Amino acid sequence: MRKLQALLVPVLALSACAAPTGHRVLTQGNGKLVILDRQNEIEWQMPWGGIHDLHVLPSGNIMVQRGSAEVVEIDRETKQVVWQYDSRTQNGNQGKRVEVHAFQPLPKGLLMIAESGPARIIEVDRNGILLSETKLQVDRPHPHTDTRLVRKIANDRYLVCHEGDGVVREYEQGTGRIVWEYDVPMFERKSKGGHGLEAFGDKCFCALRLANDNTLIATGNGHSVIEVTPTGEVVWQVTQDELNGIRLAWVTTLEVLDNGNVVIGNCHAGKGQPLLVEVERDTKRVVWQLDEFDLLGNSVPNSVLLDAANSTR
DSSP states (O other): OHHHHHHHHHHHHHHHHHSOSSOOEEEEETTEEEEEOTTSOEEEEEEOOOOSOEEEOTTSOEEEEETTTEEEEEETTTTEEEEEEETTTSTTOTTSOOEEEEEEEOGGGOEEEEEETTTEEEEEOTTOOEEEEEEOOOSSOOTTTSOSOEEEEETTEEEEEETTTTEEEEEETTTOOEEEEEEOOOTTOOOBOSSSTTOBOOOOOEEEEOTTSOEEEEOBTTOOEEEEOTTOOEEEEEOTTOSTTOOOOEEEEEEEOTTSOEEEEEESOOTTSOSEEEEOTTTOOEEEEEOOHHHHOSOOOOEEETTOTTOBO
């Protein structure tokens, strides 16, 4: 019996340690950039203001907004800015009101930037040289709401969330031709101002093109995630009160993991609600959540899972 117990103890201990308790997460909140380990302990941090977009480069350096219109690269070891691009002063924007809410590192060191105000998507090299310009079509132009997240989804295609219009549009690079668009539905509800749980609207924040050619959309203050076909049919969704014990507020980022799970950004939801929620695609069962209100506050618009290298985001 003692031999059996001796064998069981290390096996049980190994089993308890085998499964990770969470994800390593890079995010921003409460005036700091922070990396949390799988147990939600601070692994790395530095002071930093509010953001809407965030990327990790192959070098491990961080690319992030600074202020309303700059994109910078931070050396993670030294915590120093080692590169920057200022949309307020470069490539024809002098004297204009410009805000940047989305950008994307591209191959060969190039960078895509969505400029709200000028209503355009540009691509630049590391010297700031303008390589491409695509004009956007905006029904309700405003430097703060022309766009939220934008992603290049093919060699000559951009998928754009127009927050103020409540519309997702796919553009052809260079020509600005709209090749697909989707008007985010209000589901027969009236709009209601604010940012929290009781607000409502169609201010879409994020859209991802999936492998099946459907589009996954975070509806912002619509408190939901919807997947739509190329013809606009809603074939999957997560609504505000559908997840057990969780209420969705301003739904921001989406990340689709290799196993099909969807990680949802839940901003402005208040104390007691998670900032990130991982949901099984088929069952909609919550398998992980990040609830760090005291550390990060109530405004956490973007995050990167550092242990999900092949995810779509």
